[in-house]
Amino acid sequence: MTLERDFSRQSFLGAESELVLGDVRAFVAGLGGGGSHVAQQLAHVGVGEVRLVDPQAIEASNLNRLVGATQMDVKAHAPKANIARRLIRGVRPWVKVETAQSDWQAADDLLKDAHVVFGCVDGYRQRMYLERAARRFCLPYIDIGMDVSELGEGHYAVAGQMIVSLPGGPCMRCMGFLTQDRLNREENAYGDAGINPQVVWTNGTLASLAVGAFVQLFTPWFKLDRTYEWLELDGNSQTVSRSRQPDYSVSGPCPHFASGDLGQPDFSLN
Amino acid sequence: MKTIFRATRDFERHVRQDLERPHQFAAERVGFLSVRAASTGKALVLLADRYHPVADEDYVDDRRVGAMMGQEAIRKALEIALLDPVGMFHIHMHEHRGRPRFSPIDLREQLKFVPDFFKVRPEMPHGAIVFSHDRAAGRVWVGPARIHEIGEFNTIGQPVDIQSASRRRLRFFA
Numbered sequence: 001m002t003l004e005r006d007f008s009r010q011s012f013l014g015a016e017s018e019l020v021l022g023d024v025r026a027f028v029a030g031l032g033g034g035g036s037h038v039a040q041q042l043a044h045v046g047v048g049e050v051r052l053v054d055p056q057a058i059e060a061s062n063l064n065r066l067v068g069a070t071q072m073d074v075k076a077h078a079p080k081a082n083i084a085r086r087l088i089r090g091v092r093p094w095v096k097v098e099t100a101q102s103d104w105q106a107a108d109d110l111l112k113d114a115h116v117v118f119g120c121v122d123g124y125r126q127r128m129y130l131e132r133a134a135r136r137f138c139l140p141y142i143d144i145g146m147d148v149s150e151l152g153e154g155h156y157a158v159a160g161q162m163i164v165s166l167p168g169g170p171c172m173r174c175m176g177f178l179t180q181d182r183l184n185r186e187e188n189a190y191g192d193a194g195i196n197p198q199v200v201w202t203n204g205t206l207a208s209l210a211v212g213a214f215v216q217l218f219t220p221w222f223k224l225d226r227t228y229e230w231l232e233l234d235g236n237s238q239t240v241s242r243s244r245q246p247d248y249s250v251s252g253p254c255p256h257f258a259s260g261d262l263g264q265p266d267f268s269l270n
Numbered sequence: 271m272k273t274i275f276r277a278t279r280d281f282e283r284h285v286r287q288d289l290e291r292p293h294q295f296a297a298e299r300v301g302f303l304s305v306r307a308a309s310t311g312k313a314l315v316l317l318a319d320r321y322h323p324v325a326d327e328d329y330v331d332d333r334r335v336g337a338m339m340g341q342e343a344i345r346k347a348l349e350i351a352l353l354d355p356v357g358m359f360h361i362h363m364h365e366h367r368g369r370p371r372f373s374p375i376d377l378r379e380q381l382k383f384v385p386d387f388f389k390v391r392p393e394m395p396h397g398a399i400v401f402s403h404d405r406a407a408g409r410v411w412v413g414p415a416r417i418h419e420i421g422e423f424n425t426i427g428q429p430v431d432i433q434s435a436s437r438r439r440l441r442f443f444a
Contacts, residue, residue: 023434110310112309113272113315136308138426140426166428168427217429218432226428260306262306263305264307270393
């Protein structure tokens with residue numbers, strides 16, 4: 001135990017939890033409001049390697065929720081991935097951090113040999129693609145997202161989700177989260193309160209649920225036998241509950257990912 | 271380049287259950303895993319796709335070893351790789367907990383048949399894996415005579431398990 005490596009306050013995760021988490025390579029797609037919180041928490045719990053991918057540089061409108069960002073970053077147009085790297089290194093200087101200022105598809109080398117994928121991206125279609133990539137490389141996929149819908153004049157519903165999708169288990173289509181109707185509606189608009197409304201407290205709650213699910217997956221502190229998880233956040237009442245939608249939607253093995261859809265289709269040793 | 275073998279927990283459970291079945295005369299069972307693959311600049315990732323148990327009648331009655339495959343077992347495995355773009359990994363299990371190791375006989379026998387898979391599927395890695403009740407070890411051929419240790423085994427499910435050879439060594443020497 002050193003000043004940099006004192007995990008005594010989370011020792012209930014198991015005698016080997018420091019080593020287990022230190023071996024983890026986490027891939028985070030999207031370093032905005034949700035992803036920046038996830039990156040910060042991964043550093044705190046002691047994940048040894050974090051891959052950060054986001055194509056964007058910070059803008060002034062991001063400061064309402066992007067943890068670790070400063071006014072200087074806005075002036076410098078700092079890449080969001082670099083801000084998250086600085087945040088991680090400030091907590092744990094020994095964490096290996098790789099960044100890519102690109103779409104996650106262009107940085108898939110950072111995904112293939114990771115151990116877990118966090119999807120903190122905008123839009124249902126991007127989530128669908130990211131989950132598909134996670135399945136292709138047999139990786140757990142943890143998704144977070146929030147949305148704000150207008151209920152009436154001056155009244156809004158704030159809601160979000162944290163979903164765990166495991167290879168071999170129900171996918172987000174099986175669960176009833178990714179529906180054709182949602183994908184179609186997204187073609188027109190995402191949320192009614194401007195483009196991608198995001199707030200720091202909801203992002204933080206969802207990121208905490210995601211990191212909690214991750215830690216439960218890698219260093220379980222009590223036995224869980226679930227093959228998926230979908231937690232719904234009601235941002236108006238500030239409550240989290242298990243979605244009942246999968247109870248109606250999941251029936252039998254996932255039909256959306258065939259066993260042959262593994263690996264690189266063009267793989268060759270030569 | 272680090273080699274990672276990855277499978278779901280359900281897949282591994284299914285394989286272990288099958289390998290535990292008694293055989294009429296062989297002391298242990300064997301099979302093959304077909305794998306898909308991916309690579310980065312730093313890692314080769316082997317993704318378990320299907321399990322192919324060796325049929326009862328394809329064992330040879332040789333009491334000097336735990337299990338001896340006949341030519342027909344190898345021919346069937348070669349045919350899988352011929353028809354499908356997959357790598358083939360021989361698999362068997364040692365009846366204990368903790369990290370398994372190949373026996374000298376395992377190592378000798380692997381050299382006789384693993385390189386043959388490159389004749390039918392040269393672009394894919396092939397090899398051999400040994401399970402214990404809770405761990406695994408393995409070797410991968412990335413060419414007919416180029417052999418590496420599998421450096422990491424990932425079991426994906428609830429919970430996720432990462433077996434890293436480097437972590438074990440760190441603990442051993444600590």
